[in-house]
Amino acid sequence: MTIKVLIVDDSALIRSLLSEIVKSAKDMFLVGAAPDAYVARDLVNRFSPDVITLDIEMPKVDGLTFLEKLMKAHPTPVLMISTLTEQGANATLRALELGAIDYIAKPKLGVAQGIEEYRQLIIDKIRIAAKSKVKPATKQKSANTATLNYTGTEKIIAVGASTGGTEAIKEFLLDLPSNSPGVVITQHMPPGFTTSYAKRLDSLCKINVIEVKGGERILPGNAYLAPGSYHLLIERSGADYRLRLADTPLVSGHKPSVDVMFNSLAQCAAQNTVAVILTGMGKDGAAGMFSLHQQGSYTLAQDEASCVVFGMPKEAINLGGVDKVLPLNAMAGAVIKYLHSVNAGSRL
Template identity: 70%
Template sequence: MTIKVLVVDDSALIRQLLGEIIRQAPGMELVGTAQDAYVAREMVNAHAPDVITLDIEMPKVDGLTFLDRLMKARPTPVLMISTLTEAGAEATLRALELGAVDYIAKPKIGVAQGIEEYRNLILDKIRTCARAKVKRVDKPVSAPPPSNLSLSTEKLIAIGASTGGTEAIKEVLIRLPANSPAVLITQHMPPGFTTTYAKRLDGLCAMRVAEAKDGERVLPGHAYLAPGSLHMVIEKSGADYRIKLLDTERVSGHKPSVDVMFQSLAKVAGRNLVAMLLTGMGKDGAEGLAEIHRQGAFTLAQDEQSCVVFGMPKEAIRLGAAAEVLPIDRIAPRVIEQLRKLGAGSRL
């Protein structure tokens, strides 16, 4: 199937570059380019594109406003073209909340080195977007009041995710109580974005959420997000768990890698762990979740219907790594139920 792509960007140079990349790609068709939201709206109606690449900063109507209207009227997979700045990260996270599937940095015009890598990356992301599930975005449903749990330093929750994961992780965390066992999170994101994302979650959740720091002790009531471009592993120090950040090679094509975090937890947490693999492209985390499952810990995978991209959970299910497969809105209640069972027993 040919993927019909519409490029929306106020920069003529960016439109030209992205247009050429798409025109030359097998299995893709450039249906048009638009310099603003008004032209884009007409092209969406005329061509019904399968994927839209969308700039955030545009004249007349900004990209976020256009995206909001698009997802309410005609849900379409959107790939945001973002600047890798703090402001760009904040706007991109807002775009993901509004229903965008993924994002990519703006290409550096005139920099020949790395353009081929950029070409491959953006084409991969367009193909991912074409396979993604997008839904009409309505008023967000507020989370129910979270149930209290007994404070516990030995129990842990681990979450791995990629494409679509920023919203899926939020859906889990906002349903966990302030005194939940510590949550360790690896989400595929670039540097800077993880800092902004952690701050955003911290303002929404009962738990404290922060970007993880090397050497810090893992405490109940806190969620720790792996920083962009660093692997996060968990080590045991006496009765405590501590975070170690590693600047080593990519694993499963990613840094941070879910597999790296999961495999470290399988060694030190054993049955005191509840781990889950959420929406994402590829298979990072599937092998790690399988290892956690073999250690007797409780494991979950997000179901296909609620995933934006059913890649990572699908691979975990194929490996028999998930004890249960649930829609995203049922995962946190099930985690709380399982943790109560663990808390009712003796220390493991």
């Protein structure tokens, strides 16, 4: 299958570089490179591209406005071209809410050289996007009013995700009650993006959401997000569970890695862990979830129908490390039901 790609960017340099990258891939065909939303609209109507790369900052009509209209009129897998700034991160997160599949971060130094270094990443992400499911724009909803008879620090909920995960994690956390057991999260994101993402989640959820700095004690009513470029580990410290960051090599191709987080839990808190693996490309988290499952953790995976990309959950299922496979909208309810059944914990 040949993937029809449309590039939308106001920078002639970026258009040229991305065009060259797309043309270098034998399984891709460049249908056009548009400098603005109006040209892009015409090309979408003419060629119905399989994947669009879209700049956020454009003249006349900005990328977010174009994306919102595109998803209503002609839903298409979109990769955002994002800057690694707080403003760029916030705009990218909004784009993911509107239905974009993923994003490609612009290199900070030497645009031409940086894009060349990202060549394989860009090609891979276009291929992933072409196979992904476009989800409708998500509407903010009030956090679930479900309650949990839980006041302890014994249980830990661990969540891992990648492509499509920012929205999946948001939906999962919105459905957790304010006194939920502590939640640890690894989502594949670069530095800066995790800072903005944690703030965004914190403003929406009943539980508090923070980006991990290191040394935090895991407490109920709080979610702890691994920062970009650091692995998140959980360790036993006396009667407590505490968080540690590790600046060590990539694992399963990622940093932070879901496998690192899951494996650390397998070593110190397996029987007290509820592990959840959500949408994402690749196999990160599958081996770690299998280890947790073998040692008594309750493990859940998102089903194919509700995933943007059914990669990580599928790998975990195939390894035999999953107790239940559920749609995203049933995941939090299943976790709460399980915690009720085991009477959670009572140690503070």
